[in-house]
Amino acid sequence: MGSGQLVAVFGAYGHTGRFVVAELAARGFVPVLSGRNAQPLEELAREHRLEARVASVEDPASLDRALAGTAAVINCAGPFASTTGPVIEAALRTGIPYLDVAAELEANLDTFAHYRERAREAGAVIVPAMAFFGGLGDLLATAAMGDWTEADEAHIVYGLSSWHPTTGTRLSGAVSRERRGDHRLRYSGGQWERRTDAAPTLEWAFPEPMGPRQVIGEFTMADVVTVPQHLSIPEVTTYMSAEAVRDIADSHTPAPTAADESGRSDQTFLVDVVVRSGGAERRATAAGQDIYAVTAPLVAEALERVLTGRTKAVGVVTAGEVFDAPDFLRALAPHFALDLHPQQQNA
Numbered sequence: 101m102g103s104g105q106l107v108a109v110f111g112a113y114g115h116t117g118r119f120v121v122a123e124l125a126a127r128g129f130v131p132v133l134s135g136r137n138a139q140p141l142e143e144l145a146r147e148h149r150l151e152a153r154v155a156s157v158e159d160p161a162s163l164d165r166a167l168a169g170t171a172a173v174i175n176c177a178g179p180f181a182s183t184t185g186p187v188i189e190a191a192l193r194t195g196i197p198y199l200d201v202a203a204e205l206e207a208n209l210d211t212f213a214h215y216r217e218r219a220r221e222a223g224a225v226i227v228p229a230m231a232f233f234g235g236l237g238d239l240l241a242t243a244a245m246g247d248w249t250e251a252d253e254a255h256i257v258y259g260l261s262s263w264h265p266t267t268g269t270r271l272s273g274a275v276s277r278e279r280r281g282d283h284r285l286r287y288s289g290g291q292w293e294r295r296t297d298a299a300p301t302l303e304w305a306f307p308e309p310m311g312p313r314q315v316i317g318e319f320t321m322a323d324v325v326t327v328p329q330h331l332s333i334p335e336v337t338t339y340m341s342a343e344a345v346r347d348i349a350d351s352h353t354p355a356p357t358a359a360d361e362s363g364r365s366d367q368t369f370l371v372d373v374v375v376r377s378g379g380a381e382r383r384a385t386a387a388g389q390d391i392y393a394v395t396a397p398l399v400a401e402a403l404e405r406v407l408t409g410r411t412k413a414v415g416v417v418t419a420g421e422v423f424d425a426p427d428f429l430r431a432l433a434p435h436f437a438l439d440l441h442p443q444q445q446n447a
Contacts (some may be wrong), residue, residue, distance in 0.1 A: 107403065108132045108170040110155070110163075110187055111177025113140040115266040115356070116201055116231075116392050119363065120176055121148065123396035127404065134166040135177060157183050163190035171407055174399055175200035178268040179275040180207035184228070188215055192224060197406045201231035201395050204272050206279045208234065208325040212416050220415035227417055230402045231395040232369075234322030235419040236386060237338070239429055240373040241327050242420030243440050244384035250332035251377040256323045259306050259313055259370035260344035264356040266392065273348075287324045290334040304339060306372050307385055307439070314342040330421035333375065356392065364390040386429070388436030397435045401428060 107124055111117045112133035121131045125148065133148075135141050136156040145152035155166035163186060167173055173191050177183045180202035188211065191198035202208055211228040219226045229235055237256040245251060265273070283294040300317040319340035327336045347353045356365035370387040388394050402419060405411060411422045419428070426440055 103128055104130055105171040105407065106130050106132050106169055108134050108153075108167050108173040110134045110166065110173060110175045110183065111268075113137065113144045114176055114178075114268050116268070116395055117176035118144070119393050119396035120174055120201070120399060121150075122363075123400040124174075124403075125150075127400055129400075129403075132166070132170055157186035160186065160190065160193075163187060164193060167191065167194045167196060170194075170196060172197040172199065172403055174403065175202070178202070178204070178272040180204045180272060181210070181275050181279065184211055185214070188226060191226070192218070192222060195224075197225040197227070197403075199227045199230045199399055199402055199406070201399055202229055202272075203231060203233040203269075203322045204276050205285060205320060205322060205325060206276055208322050212325070212329060216416045223414050225406050225411060225414055225417065225422070227402055227406070227419065227422065229322040229326050230399045230419055231322075232391040232398065234326050235398050235402070236371060236394075237321075237323030237373060238326040238418050238420040239423070239425045240371060240384040240386060241323070241331065241333075241375060242425035243429060244373050244375045244382045245331060246382060248375070248377055248382070251375045252333070253335035253337070253376050254327055254331070254333045255337050255339065255372075255374045255376075256321075256327075257304050257306070257315060257339040257372040257374075258319075258321075258344065259304075259310050259315075259341045259372065260391065261341075261366075261368045263344035263347040263391075264353055264365060264367065265348050266355055269348075284318070285320045285324075286318050287320070287328060287336045288334070290328070301342065302339075304372070306370055307383075310370050315339040316342055316345045319345065326418040326420070329418050356390070362393065364393040367391065369394075383439070385439045386436045394435055397432050401431055 107129045124131045133152045141152045153166040155162040175187045286293045304315045321338045359366035
């Protein structure tokens with residue numbers, strides 16, 4: 101456990117940041133709350149009796165002060181296109197590991213492109229997208245691969261009962277759309293494609309009790325960035341349940357509201373991952389409640405493993421690349437139901 105280590109949480113007062121602060125404290129870490137807005141930061145600090153350090157990505161010195169004396173930093177502040185670079189730079193200057201919960205494709209791609217060599221040369225650990233999108237799917241795909249060294253295709257399918265987006269999700273989505281323009285991204289043949297046609301709608305046979313559901317194909321999320329970074333799979337596709345797509349496309353869909361004492365919403369999820377090679381198929385699944393809340397144990401578990409040296413690489417790394425994926429997922433079994441023993445079968 102954390103043994104009282106200080107961990108900076110940038111964007112601590114955001115929806116996901118609050119879950120991360122609570123999870124870190126429950127694991128014995130001492131969160132150091134940081135962000136640009138002093139009022140909500142200080143209110144959260146009083147609530148949890150923690151230290152607040154106001155910092156802005158426009159002021160590198162303030163970020164250095166926010167990270168001073170900490171063992172690591174977790175970036176929860178979107179839009180990540182604006183925050184990842186400055187906070188990573190501060191982490192490199194301070195000499196501490198950096199983790200984030202970014203689901204912005206462009207921000208994730210930028211992190212790998214701009215920091216891979218620098219981080220490796222410095223022996224630093226940078227783990228982007230250590231969240232529901234990007235981290236969980238990557239871990240499941242890695243676990244499903246088992247002893248395979250390559251596969252023909254990977255399908256990561258999100259069965260969400262609903263999707264009430266946070267303000268941060270709305271802002272991040274707007275930034276991504278602005279950067280992407282009229283195109284959507286697809287990963288095929290081992291490279292990125294910019295497409296202008298409509299994403300396909302199809303039916304996916306989820307494991308019971310969910311069963312067959314309508315999904316939007318090529319609904320490209322952060323897992324399509326993380327998986328190909330370390331797994332030899334030329335076709336990686338993510339899909340989203342149609343009802344969740346309708347929710348997030350509707351500007352009137354409200355933000356999530358707490359349905360239990362932990363603050364989780366009543367949203368449920370099932371992530372179904374299928375990898376195929378030749379005529380063989382392997383599967384791994386995870387099911388639970390609230391995609392924002394479950395990000396907290398994912399990134400906190402990653403932090404513990406980084407700080408205790410249970411890692412397999414340095415540099416800019418993904419969850420499946422740097423951690424023992426099956427062991428990592430089993431450690432989080434209290435937070436979601438897992439099937440990590442898929443039987444190989446003909447596709």
